[in-house]
Amino acid sequence: MQMKKIIFTDLDGTLLDPGDYSYEKAKNALELLKKKEIPLIFCTSKTRAEIEFWRKKIGNNDPFISENGGGIFVPKDYFSFKIQSVKEYNNYFLIKLGINYSQLIDFINFLKEKYNIRSFSDMSSKEIAVDANLELTQAELAKKREFDLPFKILNKKQEKNILNEIDKHGLNYTIGGRYYHLLGDNNKGEAVKILSDLFRRKYGDIKTIAIGDSENDFQMLDSVNEGFLVKKKNGSYASNKYKKAKGVGPEGWNKIVQQEVL
Ligand SMILES: [Mg+2]
Structure with missing residues (x-):
């Protein structure tokens, strides 16, 4: 059986267009992920309130990471096992890594x-x-x-x-x-590692993939099996250290996701 894949993604400038926040160009890949039941984890600087808006719009029900790794929010019915060091927060279990x-x-x-x-x-x-x-x-x-x-x-x-x-x-x-x-002491990478461990408990061996566009994504890219950067609006990449998706924001995202999960 193929190893379960888990995708972590930044939103602004990555899945969402750096100019107008559209994800139109990533629609094919998003549909493919739903069809293949591959978890898609939003890992962003955005707040819980903003992420909830985008989850609803995109039709995502997976856990998510808010405010640069400050909080990991897991829907209460998502994992069948008990998670350590969590608080209940509305319909989620919250693993709080950020300071007040x-x-x-x-x-x-x-x-x-x-x-x-x-x-x-x-x-x-x-x-x-x-x-x-x-x-x-x-x-x-x-x-x-x-x-x-x-x-x-x-x-x-x-x-x-x-x-x-x-x-x-x-x-x-x-x-x-x-x-x-x-x-505080939080970053996207730490949060990705914690959530990956939970997915390992659920699925056994997994392959983790992450996609970002900026410096605040580097630790996330370092914490997965395959990390990619999409192009910035001006056509450049935030670093040469990571694999490159050929396309700005959602266009590059669409290519990489299809390539990795097909
Ligand atoms: Mg970004």
Whole structure:
């Protein structure tokens, strides 16, 4: 029997187009995954509220990873065995890897006393909508943060000092397609490893595949059997270290998924 495959994917700029968030070009591959009953795990900087929107729209019922590995959400009826160190959270079991959002806000406010920073905590939904080219309702969901605080560095000359301060205070940052992200000890890779172990308990040997587009995906790509980068909007790749999908965002995604699961 063929080994069960599990696909982890970033959303923004990967499954969703870097410009208009469309996944039209990935539709064939998405259908193929449903037909073959291959789990598709969204692993993104997005919030739980945003992911729930996309799961519904795309028709996905698998577990997901929110806010750069801050939370792993597993639908309660998904695995037949008991999962360790979880909390119940609405219809999910939550494995919480991120720190509390209020700690991130306190720290970003401390940074703002010295540096020129603008973060999601002081941007209105309207400002986020314009800045990230999101619909207003989507921007409202993007503000419902639990584990990760997106921010912009307005004075590029301060970048090095800001990132050093984050390090020095025992927090972490990662860089997504549009924003820097302030976070605790979590990253996409750790969350992917934990969820992969749960899938191994369910299926035995599995083959894990991941697809991303940016630096905040590297640890996810390092944590699976096969990691791929899609092209960015400008035609470049975030790194030469990983296998390349030939196409921007969902176009590259469609090719890789079909190639890997057919
Ligand atoms: Mg991305």
